[in-house]
Amino acid sequence: MAKSIRRPSRPAKSTAAKRTENVAANPRRKKVAKSARAKAPKAAHKVPKPWTEAEVTEAFRRFRAANPEPKGELEHLNPYTLLVAVVLSAQATDAGVNKATRSLFAVADTPSKMLALGEDKVRDYIKTIGLYRNKAKNVIALSEKLIAEFGGEVPRTRAEIESLPGAGRKTANVVLNMAFGEHTMAVDTHVFRVGNRTGMAPGKTPLEVELNLERVIPSEFMLHAHHWLILHGRYTCLARKPRCEVCIINDLCRWPEKTV
Numbered sequence: 001m002a003k004s005i006r007r008p009s010r011p012a013k014s015t016a017a018k019r020t021e022n023v024a025a026n027p028r029r030k031k032v033a034k035s036a037r038a039k040a041p042k043a044a045h046k047v048p049k050p051w052t053e054a055e056v057t058e059a060f061r062r063f064r065a066a067n068p069e070p071k072g073e074l075e076h077l078n079p080y081t082l083l084v085a086v087v088l089s090a091q092a093t094d095a096g097v098n099k100a101t102r103s104l105f106a107v108a109d110t111p112s113k114m115l116a117l118g119e120d121k122v123r124d125y126i127k128t129i130g131l132y133r134n135k136a137k138n139v140i141a142l143s144e145k146l147i148a149e150f151g152g153e154v155p156r157t158r159a160e161i162e163s164l165p166g167a168g169r170k171t172a173n174v175v176l177n178m179a180f181g182e183h184t185m186a187v188d189t190h191v192f193r194v195g196n197r198t199g200m201a202p203g204k205t206p207l208e209v210e211l212n213l214e215r216v217i218p219s220e221f222m223l224h225a226h227h228w229l230i231l232h233g234r235y236t237c238l239a240r241k242p243r244c245e246v247c248i249i250n251d252l253c254r255w256p257e258k259t260v
């Protein structure tokens, strides 16, 4: 009968020895392990202290002192042309829109004149603006709807404005604020950046920033708050290189990377 031979049990390997062995078997492993460590999330940033009511008031006092009557930069002649200009401004600069609308509005400053001009001509006038084919369609469709449902006038409620082709929440906020003096807050890319960077009204979406700004800004500043914040973002708190050294709210700003 064959004798059974008991093999000596292997000594247990240390964790370090196992790691060395794994890496030897697959040299890519070390690299992967290293890069995984590099990509591991860093410790969460310290959440900045929320602004106090007095600080928000102080910031807007300074904006008002520097520019008591801020103006929007989209050229328009009446609520209708403002509405059209805002619809055309999606993913385009105000300067680019103004260049096209100057001659368009000279011949069509009402919904009926725009319909008389027709989609092909409207398209020609605005062809320097991005997405112009679709925008020309929307301008004609919204003009038709204004005539059919609103007596040719721009309606005064958010729901009605948002029901127009090409018009969303931001369009409604701009029109309600600039044409009808309502305390709305339109959040574009500049306002979104300023609200988040300064820590005044942080939010992951434009709607969150809008609601936070409306919550913290005192009513006495709300009529112009939208323009002050846009202008601040456009000329001072620039996306790539904010001009913190000349910023009039740099002592209040919570951005950890501010350069003052």
Ligand code: SF4
Residues within 6 Å of the ligand: 197, 198, 236, 237, 238, 242, 243, 244, 245, 247, 248, 249, 250, 251, 253, 254, 255, 258, 259
């Ligand atoms: S201090 Fe700098 S980052 Fe802060 S609001 Fe002013 S420009 Fe923007």
